[in-house]
Amino acid sequence: MNNSVDTVSRDAWATRAGFILAAVGSAVGLGNIWRFPFQVGQEGGAAFLLIYLLFVAAIGFPAMLVEFVIGRYTNRNPVGALAQLGRGLWGYVGWVFIATGFIILSYYSVVAGWTIRYTIIGLQDGYLADGAAAESQFLDVASGLDAIFFHAVFMAVVIAIVALGIKRGIELAVKLLVPAIIVISLGMALYAFTLAGASDAYSYYLSPDFGVIASNWTSILPAAAGQAFFTLSLGMGAMITYASYLEEDRNLAEDGAIIVGFDTAIAFVTGLIVFPILFTAGVDPADPGPGAIFVSLAAAFGDLTLGWLIGAVFFATVAIAALSSAISLLEVVVSYLIDEHDIDRVTATLAIGGGLFVLGLPSAWDLVLLDLFDGFADQILLVLGGLLLALFxxxxxxxxxxxELKKGIGPIDSWGTLWVWLIRVPVVIVLVISLALGILGYVEFLQDDFIPWLEG
Known part of the structure; x- marks a missing residue:
């Protein structure tokens, strides 16, 4: 029996597959399909991919086990878990995760709304091959009333699923969503393999230039750390919350390896889809910015035979992946209200979902404000949460x-010692460096982009 005191009856996963698919669904989202390609393009192609994969294995997997053991031991949301285990200031660390999840989902929902709109565009009018026209189309979709409407549509769906609970809502949804993401992604990767630009794309994506790493490590390191945490849903409390619904006989290391493996594989496959399409259409993959993947890909789809159909399928897949992640982010904050304030699930979900919609309105209104939220959450809060939890x-x-890790595994004395020292030293060192560089990068964004936007 876990060392927690239940104030209300808590839900639980009906099956092991339900937990794994939910955690995979949380990890597999916009981080894999929206963020990952433009991060690869922005940070030097295969050079970034190599550092990212190293981070996932050496930092991401150990950090995921940290969140798992905290969640399962306490059967609590991040705030309740850290308050139960910590003393003094440590007891307040859980609020970092609540704040991170809240901020991320506010703009995450806006970007997910773009994917719904782009799916409809493909099925209705098709995509515009001209780069300038594609950019104009994106600006119409990404800001203003159009963006607010689809932000509201996406958030309404997320609220409905989470309000139904763990078994009838989240678990049922991910059992449908995650297999669909995997099947469609593999099918699109096979299609991309047949394109004329595939060979050059694979060279760009799979052959790292170590000179790029040496010259741009101050940019690549925080970007790779932030991407690893973002795509694995670490540092935002999702894995603590999902693990809090687990029984004690689960093998956390085995489940964690499966989740990390699936998430990384889907991110990798996304690169095998996106870059052949971009290279075939002659689009520069290094074009930076969160909207670039929409502009570049839409223009590329506009140049392909049956591009309207391929594009609609792609953006629909992104929307499905976004939904599977968003429900985990909403559950983080909802579980706090249920555990700590004895509020019923439906009321908590409606209240938090409504607040998230309001907080997302600035991101839906102007892309600079979306960048403001995204940079703060990705480069600072995610890494800060992971660092504090690793230290604790x-x-x-x-x-x-x-x-706690031994439960469901058996004797792990030497392996457990290795895990602890990975958390104590290399994980902490990398996260400290990444956080420092991330703060510097965010300050630069404020000076170069946000302040001129305010003054203009």
Whole structure:
């Protein structure tokens, strides 16, 4: 029996597959399909991919186990979990996760709304091959009343699923959504393999230039760390919350490896889809910015035979992936109200969902404001949350953490010691460096983009 005190009856996963698919669904989202390609393009192609994969294995997997043991041991949301285990300021660390999840979902829903609109565009009028026209089309979709409407549509769907609970809502949804993402992604990768630009795209995506790493490591390192945490749903409380619904006999290391493996594979496959399409259409993959993948891909689809259909399928897949992640982010904050304030699920979901919609309105109105929220969450809050949790588990409660990890695995003395020291030293060092560089990068964004926008 876990060392927690239940104030209300908590839900639980009906099956192991339900938990794994939910965690995979949380990890597989806009981070894989929207963010990952433009991060690869922006940070030097295969050079970024190599560092990102190293981060996932050496930092992401150990950090995921940290969140798992905290969640399962306490059966609590991030705030309740850290308040139960921590003393003094440590007891307040959970609020970092609540704030991160809240901020991310506010603009995440806006971007997900773009994917719905782009799916409809493909089925109605098709995509515009001309770059300038494609950019104008994106600006119409990405800001103003159009963006607000589809932000509202997406948030309404997320609210409906989370309000139904773990078994009838989240678990049922992910059992449909995640297999669909996998099947469609593999089919589109096979299609992309047949395109004329595939060979050059694979060279760009799979052959790292170590000179790029050496010259741009101050940019690549925080970007790779932020991407690894974003795509694995770490640092935002989702994995703590999902693990809090687990039974004690689950093998956390095995489940974590499966989740990390699926998430990384889908991100990798997304690159095999996107870059052949861009290279075939002659579009520069290094074009930066969160909207670039929409502009560039839409223009590329406009140049392809049956591009309207391929594009509609692609953007629909992105929308499905976004939904599977968004429900986990909403559940983080909803579980806090249920656990700590004894509020019923439907009321909590409606209240938080409504607040998220309002907070997302600035991001839906102007792209600079979306960048403001995204940079703060991705480069600072995600990494900060991961760093604080690593310090807490690695140095304050290592014996408790190893003991919880053993449940469902058996004796892991040497392996558990290795895990703790990975958390204590390399994970902490990398996250400290990434956080410092991320703060510097965010300050630069404020000076170069946000302040001129305010003054203009």
């Amino acid at each position: 588990v690695g140095w304050k409660i290592p014996d408790l953490a190893v003991g």
